[in-house]
Amino acid sequence: MATFLFLFNSWASDSSMGTLISTLMYLSFILFILFGQKIQLWTMLWNMSGALKKLEFMSSEAKALTVKTLKEIGRSKEDLTPRLNVLLEHFLISPVDMDPAGIVWKFDHLLDVRDSKFKDDVRMLAPEADEVQINNLENLVEGALALNTIYRVVRHFYLLGRKTQSFYLILQLQMILPLVMQEAEALVGATKAFALGQPIGDGIGPLVASKLMRNSEKRKVEKDIVVSEVELEGRRVLALKAEGPGGNVGKPGDAIRQLIEERNGQISMVLMIDAAVKFEGEKTGDISEGIGAAIGGVGTERFKIEEEVSKFKIPLHALIVKESIQEAIMPMRKEIAEAADRVISRIKTIIKERTREADTVIVAGIGNTIGIGQ
């Protein structure tokens, strides 16, 4: 716009049209006073329509990648698009919270039902896929679903804003749009990682647990979790993670509860390792130490862990590896992968300082274990 004004001014100077330019300047000044907000609204809508087109492209790309991967792995010959479209609009209605007592177990049940339904649907779409591939495909469909949801929500508010010509509705969306676009771009990276079965940034917890349990015997415990008993600094360490290498987070809350109850509460410490969101300016892969249950999600797993450790008065420690939200769902960066050995040194220091020899400690690697075996 400024360039065109510049060209116009330069032409006008040559043809002695000073009066016309002054009149136009006054007119534009009055125009901006009267219709400034409208012009701003049109500019915002114009910017947002560009962003919306980009989101639509990302969503359709993710869908195309999902269909291609499902066909390749599942060796299905039928058209998967209609069935995938149904899955991409899947929703979960959270339990009513007017009377919050017992809501965790209701939520937990609904999440279980959703998880098993989703897995069954993916199995139907890719009948030839093995269990690891089913888990990866489930993650891939979840990624495509998230992108589709972002696109639908942004489109909803864009169209609503355009229809009502509401400046403040559009302004709110425009303010958060850069963050939404960042997340959408990260989700595109995540869908590629899920399609190929590559580890993602969120997998740092399982990576640490996997390094601890390497070369030792493993057993399966509550829902998709593997545990291994290893010796570390003279202590008995029960390292646990979701069963890999398929994309899986398991239910660490149930597993920790099972392990504590198997030993009648004779656990000296529960130490949780997870990826956590860093602040801008902080370095990816830095480690921080704290107290509490380091686990994301809706909160049901955290609730179970907190309940169990409080019941037996077991100290609950946490180690987090810092990364951005985007890095958490994109293929694991070198700085994050290299942090695993430093986390293990910190685990050794913590258990040496806080427990006695021959004590039993639970070390839980929390996160998505895609691309990470045990």
Place this chain on the structure above:
Amino acid sequence: MALMFSLAILAYSAWLIYGAASSYDEGKAESLYNLALGVMGVLLAVSSLTTMRRRIQAVRAQSIRTLTVELCEKCGFKSVREFKVGDYVHKRLGPCRQCNGDLLIDMIYSEPLRREGF
């Protein structure tokens, strides 16, 4: 297209500044006006080119490659290669090429693709 347009504006602005300098010697009144327009044009073109450069850099920063690190637990032999579908951390790959020990995948990570230019 946008690059060509910005370069054309830059060239036109340079010509305007040159013209302004020449007509200033001849004592023409519009020389100052042309000089101001020329400087404005240069600033606009440079700003547009810088924005374009930033966008290209942002797109390049998003391009990543994923690498797999193979490690022999016995002799410490290490090799890095491109990630292949089916690779996962701690996957056993068979005997080591150097000592016949157990070769396994020690690490899988991504790093940005670095390219020269612009």
